[in-house]
Structure formats: C-alpha cells, structure tokens
Amino acid sequence: MTAIPVALEPYRDEHLVAAIESTGGEIAGLDEARVLVWIGTPDDFPELGDHIEWVALKSAGIEDFFDAGLPDDRRIWTNASGFYAENVAEHALALLLAGLRQINTAVVRHWDKERIDTSVRSLHGSTVAIVGAGGIGASLAPRLKACGARVIAVNRSGRDVPGADEVRRASELDGLWGATDHVVLAAPATAETRHLINAETLAALPDHAWIVNVARGPLVDEAALYRALADGVIAGAALDVTDPEPPAEDNPLWSLPNVIITPHVANPASGLTREFAPWLAENLRRFAAGEDLLARVTPDRNY
Amino acid sequence: MTAIPVALEPYRDEHLVAAIESTGGEIAGLDEARVLVWIGTPDDFPELGDHIEWVALKSAGIEDFFDAGLPDDRRIWTNASGFYAENVAEHALALLLAGLRQINTAVVRHWDKERIDTSVRSLHGSTVAIVGAGGIGASLAPRLKACGARVIAVNRSGRDVPGADEVRRASELDGLWGATDHVVLAAPATAETRHLINAETLAALPDHAWIVNVARGPLVDEAALYRALADGVIAGAALDVTDPEPPAEDNPLWSLPNVIITPHVANPASGLTREFAPWLAENLRRFAAGEDLLARVTPDRNY
Structure with a gap:
C-alpha cells in the first residue's frame, strides 16, 4: 500500500508526526498532500488545491474557522469534537465539586469554619443536568453517577446517553430548570x-444551584449571571470559558465570592497534541480504509 | 414488643429523635435507658450504670473518647465509622481534583493561563493510593475508577476493597510510594x-504527587510536608484536617500556593445528625433484634 501523504502545518508537532507515521502515513508538503492536519489558527490558513481531500482540525469548537469562511464543501473537514471529552468532563466535575464543597472559599478565607461548614453541599443525592450531551456528556454522566448524582442529559435528538437517568430534547428545555439542582453546559x-x-432561566433554577460552563462563553449572558449571583438567585458559577476571553480585569464577576473562573484549561493546550494524536491516527486509518471519519464537520450546523 | 428506652444526650436533636421513634424506640432519661446516644464531647460524658447496654457515639474518629478513658468493656460502644463515608469520599475527590486542575491557583491568580495551563494534570490515567481503605475507601474507589484512575487500596488486613484494582496490606507500605501518583489518607x-x-515517604513519591488528607491531622508530619512542598519534592497537598486544628495563622502552610486547606468540613457538622440518623435507626433495629451492631468499637485498637 502506498503511504498517504499528509501535510502537518503550520509546524511539525512530535506527537502528531508519530501518530501519522504510526498509521503508514508520511509527512508531505502541502502541494503533494492528500490530507492537511492544521494545528494553527484560521488567520494563516492556506489556500487549498483540490488534491487536499480532507482537512483535520485539532479544536473541538471551530466557530472561528466558520467565521473565517472555512470550511468549504470541496473536501471533508473534521474537528476534534469528543476527542478531549474525558479531559473536559473531568474539569467540569472538578469545578462542580469545588463549588459545592466550597474549596474556592476555603482558599481565600483561612479556616472560616462557621461560614464554610454551613455552605458545603453534597453532590451525592443531587440532580445534575448536562446541556449538550455529546462526547463530554457521555464522559461526564458516569462520573456523576459514581458520585451518587442523578443525571439529566439534554441533547438535540433526545437519543440515549449512556449513564444518564433521563434524556430530554433541546427543544424541551423549559421544564428543565426547575427539575435540576445544578447545570453543566457542554x-x-x-x-x-x-x-x-x-x-429567565436563572430565575427558574433553585437558589442552591451551581452552573458550570466548560463549553463556550456566549452560552451565558454574563450580565444576567452577575446579577443572579450577586442577588443570591443561584448559589454559584464555575466557568472555564467566558465572553470575551480573558474577562476584563474590571469584570465584576472577579469580585464575587461565589464564582470560580479557570482560564480555559479544561483541555490544556500544553497537552493538546498528545491527547489529539491517537484520534488522528484512528482517523488516518479510517481514511486509508475508506471508512467514515470521526468528528466530521457538518457545515450547515456550524459545528 | 416493648419500646426500647433510649437516652439522647446532651440535647435532643430532631433528626435523631425521629430516627429513634421510627424504629419503635422511645426517648427516655439516662436512669431508665438501655441505650445512650451521645452527641456531645467526652468532656461532659456522664457516669453510666450497668443498665446502659450500648453507647452510640456520633463521630467516626473517637480518639478523644479514648483519651478520656472511655469506652469501657462493660457494654457495647459504637462509633459512626463508615456512616459518613460518602460525604468524606466526595470531599476527598473534590480536593484531589481541585489540586490537579489548579482551581486553587485560578481562584487567586486571575486568568494566569500561562502558569495554569502547563500545571493542570489529569486524574484519568493516573494511579491513586487510598491509605486506610475502610468505608471511605470503599466509597472513594468507585468514584476514582469512574474518573479513569487506577486505585490501590491499603488496609490492615489486605482484604478486598470493591472497585480497587489492587489491595496492599498496611504492613507493605514501603513499596507503595513509588508505585502511585497520588495519595489519599483515610x-x-x-x-x-x-x-x-x-x-522519607514524601521523598519516595513522584514530584507530581498530590496528597489529600481527609482523615486526621497527625497522620502527616506537617513540618516535613512544608519542606517537601516548598522544595518541589511533591506537587501539592489538600488537607481537610491539620494538627492542631485550626492551624496557627502564622503556620507557613498557609503561605504556599500549592496547598489547599478546608476547615474540617468533609463531613459538615451542620448536616451531621441528618446523615447519622438513618444509621442510628438501622443500629436500633439490629439492637432490638439481637443482631450484631454496625461500627462496633474495638477498644484494644483504639478505633
């Protein structure tokens, strides 16, 4: 079998070179390649000839590529949706538990037992809604179950999510907010x-609710969130993403004691190509075998 | 069947009154009771006549009762070992994840992405040793497994722990420290x-190790821990217990960025009698039926 020529741009990452070569691919220049693995931003994305049959992007969320007028329908495009699901699910669980167990408070208020003891809540026995239950939801649901929580998964289709106690369609969100203790956005x-x-949705949540966002900042109206947190409408918010990123230094969310903000590290960039490598290898194997690729982008849905 | 007279001292907690009455027990004075449920400290513990057949204590760790010369061998004593296991296991997981995902750093260093992104580590794919794998360990092991970690449980007997990948005896601790990524003390x-x-044990751990203590402060030599954390011998420590409690305000542990200290709230006192109630009811049922009681104290082992 002839090796598949793969362009890896704009730089040659060691983990991905190894993944490409492990599947019988060979690193090639952009002019000779059938596949482009693009690990840069949309800004310096190259013009592509029709000999590029497939573009593999390393991000799970690729709205910035759509904003730049990419992808096109002259070839297959894949993102990395679901490839980092375990990592992001783990971060979501860490954020939710940190909030419920008041670890953020303990870090800044030394041994303030009176305040913290009465504020600690348990994940076990609570209900958690995962909104957008794709790969992250499928990784998060069994983690939450093992922690004794009940899981409501919300997705577009209403299809089963392994480990979830209940699945709702995205079109049936209205009744969700009063039926859950906490919400994870994915x-x-x-x-x-x-x-x-x-x-409106914040007002429908119980006042002990924590909201965790490991998806994208624009899912949350931050001004409304600030008011809800300041007024005790909900108990807290733990955000790995904001809108914009980073938040301004004078963003009032920074001043609230019931907010945790991590700097978009649910899937740390420092380990990103390492986590991406086995998935790229699997997709190259599928490409060589003429099978369907994982995480194929659906241009008309913008993800 | 005659109701069993139960003294509930030094005060009548509503959750426990309900638990006692739900099993057909009746609240009685200390002079008439066959059972004493003691929810106070050892300091004002009463003299007991031989008509008290069983003393139920509400703490899991009762070393202060042993220090006070209690319990005796003239009746059965029970503690609450294992009754709060879920709550404590959940707190241990929250502390470990908070450390690995750098939530403590994110709370004090706003969007310091460069520092945090490269310091975040994953629980999935790591090995965690649970030292003292009784009830807490049995609750924690499946939580860690669901998070993709490998679990080494350490207990006195070497008996199986459900959900653990490996069990070691407490007498075989020497080889443990180099075989694990992280340690939870329970x-x-x-x-x-x-x-x-x-x-010595700190030096044998890998330099990326986090130590979580949800047991008792004296398990850790805090001076040695401080040096190990300051020198980068291990990555961090998350402590719900210290020695003494609270730590002095000038305890150098407070000044380290890689330490999380929560004020002994793994099992929050504010919810303690509520969590204790169903277990007390089960033990009263067993007492009435002449069955073995849960969490019977073994005086010669001091727990």
Whole structure:
C-alpha cells in the first residue's frame, strides 16, 4: 500500500508526526498532500488545491474557522469534537465539586469554619443536568453517577446517553430548570445556544444551584449571571470559558465570592497534541480504509 | 414488643429523635435507658450504670473518647465509622481534583493561563493510593475508577476493597510510594499511623504527587510536608484536617500556593445528625433484634 501523504502545518508537532507515521502515513508538503492536519489558527490558513481531500482540525469548537469562511464543501473537514471529552468532563466535575464543597472559599478565607461548614453541599443525592450531551456528556454522566448524582442529559435528538437517568430534547428545555439542582453546559456555540443561560432561566433554577460552563462563553449572558449571583438567585458559577476571553480585569464577576473562573484549561493546550494524536491516527486509518471519519464537520450546523 | 428506652444526650436533636421513634424506640432519661446516644464531647460524658447496654457515639474518629478513658468493656460502644463515608469520599475527590486542575491557583491568580495551563494534570490515567481503605475507601474507589484512575487500596488486613484494582496490606507500605501518583489518607489516627507521611515517604513519591488528607491531622508530619512542598519534592497537598486544628495563622502552610486547606468540613457538622440518623435507626433495629451492631468499637485498637 502506498503511504498517504499528509501535510502537518503550520509546524511539525512530535506527537502528531508519530501518530501519522504510526498509521503508514508520511509527512508531505502541502502541494503533494492528500490530507492537511492544521494545528494553527484560521488567520494563516492556506489556500487549498483540490488534491487536499480532507482537512483535520485539532479544536473541538471551530466557530472561528466558520467565521473565517472555512470550511468549504470541496473536501471533508473534521474537528476534534469528543476527542478531549474525558479531559473536559473531568474539569467540569472538578469545578462542580469545588463549588459545592466550597474549596474556592476555603482558599481565600483561612479556616472560616462557621461560614464554610454551613455552605458545603453534597453532590451525592443531587440532580445534575448536562446541556449538550455529546462526547463530554457521555464522559461526564458516569462520573456523576459514581458520585451518587442523578443525571439529566439534554441533547438535540433526545437519543440515549449512556449513564444518564433521563434524556430530554433541546427543544424541551423549559421544564428543565426547575427539575435540576445544578447545570453543566457542554453544548457547542451556535445561534440557538447563545445566552441559553439568561435572566429567565436563572430565575427558574433553585437558589442552591451551581452552573458550570466548560463549553463556550456566549452560552451565558454574563450580565444576567452577575446579577443572579450577586442577588443570591443561584448559589454559584464555575466557568472555564467566558465572553470575551480573558474577562476584563474590571469584570465584576472577579469580585464575587461565589464564582470560580479557570482560564480555559479544561483541555490544556500544553497537552493538546498528545491527547489529539491517537484520534488522528484512528482517523488516518479510517481514511486509508475508506471508512467514515470521526468528528466530521457538518457545515450547515456550524459545528 | 416493648419500646426500647433510649437516652439522647446532651440535647435532643430532631433528626435523631425521629430516627429513634421510627424504629419503635422511645426517648427516655439516662436512669431508665438501655441505650445512650451521645452527641456531645467526652468532656461532659456522664457516669453510666450497668443498665446502659450500648453507647452510640456520633463521630467516626473517637480518639478523644479514648483519651478520656472511655469506652469501657462493660457494654457495647459504637462509633459512626463508615456512616459518613460518602460525604468524606466526595470531599476527598473534590480536593484531589481541585489540586490537579489548579482551581486553587485560578481562584487567586486571575486568568494566569500561562502558569495554569502547563500545571493542570489529569486524574484519568493516573494511579491513586487510598491509605486506610475502610468505608471511605470503599466509597472513594468507585468514584476514582469512574474518573479513569487506577486505585490501590491499603488496609490492615489486605482484604478486598470493591472497585480497587489492587489491595496492599498496611504492613507493605514501603513499596507503595513509588508505585502511585497520588495519595489519599483515610486511616484512623493511631500510634501506627502517626506521621505516616514524613520526610522519607514524601521523598519516595513522584514530584507530581498530590496528597489529600481527609482523615486526621497527625497522620502527616506537617513540618516535613512544608519542606517537601516548598522544595518541589511533591506537587501539592489538600488537607481537610491539620494538627492542631485550626492551624496557627502564622503556620507557613498557609503561605504556599500549592496547598489547599478546608476547615474540617468533609463531613459538615451542620448536616451531621441528618446523615447519622438513618444509621442510628438501622443500629436500633439490629439492637432490638439481637443482631450484631454496625461500627462496633474495638477498644484494644483504639478505633
């Protein structure tokens, strides 16, 4: 079998070179390649000839590529949706538990037992809704179950999510907010999910609710979130993503004691190509065998 | 069947009154009771007549009762070992994840992405040793497994722990420290476990290790821990217990960025009698039926 020529641009990452070569691929220049693995931003994305049959992007969320007028329909495009699911699910669980167990408070208020003891809540026995239950939701649901929580998964289709106690369609969100204790956002950023968390949905949540966002900042109306947190409408928010990123230094969210903000590290960039490598290898194997690729982008849905 | 007279001292907690009455027990004075449920400290513990057949204590760790010359061998004593296991296991997981995902750093260093991104580590794919794998360990092991970690449980007997990949005897600790990524301490405070974490064991751990203590402060030599953390011998420590409690305001542990200290809230006192109630009811049912009681104290082992 002839080796498949693969361009790896704009730089040659060691983990990905190894993944490409492990599947019988060979690193090639952009002019000779059948596949482009692009690990840069949309800004310096090259013009592509028709000999590029497949573009593999390393991000799970690729709205910035759509904003730049990519991808096209002259070839297959894949993102990395679901490839980092375990890592992101783990970060979501860490954020939720940190909030419930008041670890953020303990870090800044030394042994303030009176305040913390009465504020600690348990994940076990609570209900958690995962909004956007794709790969991250499928990784998160069994983690939450093992922690004794009940899981409501929300996705577009209403299809089963392994480990979830209940699945709801995205079109049936209205009754969700009063039926859950906490919410984890794991949905793509689209026109439909923009400001999914707003003054109305916040008011429908119980006052002990924590919101965790490991998806994209625009899912949350941050002004409404600030008011809800300051007024005790909900108990807290733990955000790995904001809108914009980073938040301004004078963003009032920084001043609230019931907010945890991590700097978009659910899937740390420092380990990103290492985590991406086995998935790229699997997709190259599928490409060589003429099988369907994982995480194929659906241009009309923008994710 | 005659109701069993139960003294509930030094005050009548509503959750426990309900638990006692739900099993057909009746609240009685200390002079008439066959059972004493003691929810106070050892300091004002009463003299007991031989008509008290069983003393139920509400703490899991009762070393202060032993220090006070209690319990005796003229009746059965029970503690609450294992009754709060879920709560404590959840807190241990929260502390470990908070450390690995750098949530403590994110709370104090706003969007310091460069530092945090490269310091975040994953629980999935790592090995965690649970030292003292009783009830807490049995609750924690499946949580860690669901998070993709490998679990080494350490207990006195070497008996199986459900959900653990490997079990070691407490007498075989020497080889443990180099075989694990992280350590959770969940063992009782005894002469044998005092300063189990010391300069030698810290040096044997990998430099990315986090230590979580949800047991008792004296298990850790805090001076040695401070040096190990300051020198980068291990990556961090997350402590719900210290020695003494609270730590002095000038304790140097407070100044380290890689330490998380929560104020002994793994099992929050504010919810303690509520969590204790169903277990007390089960033990009263067993007492009435002449069955073995849960969490019976073994006086010669001091726990």
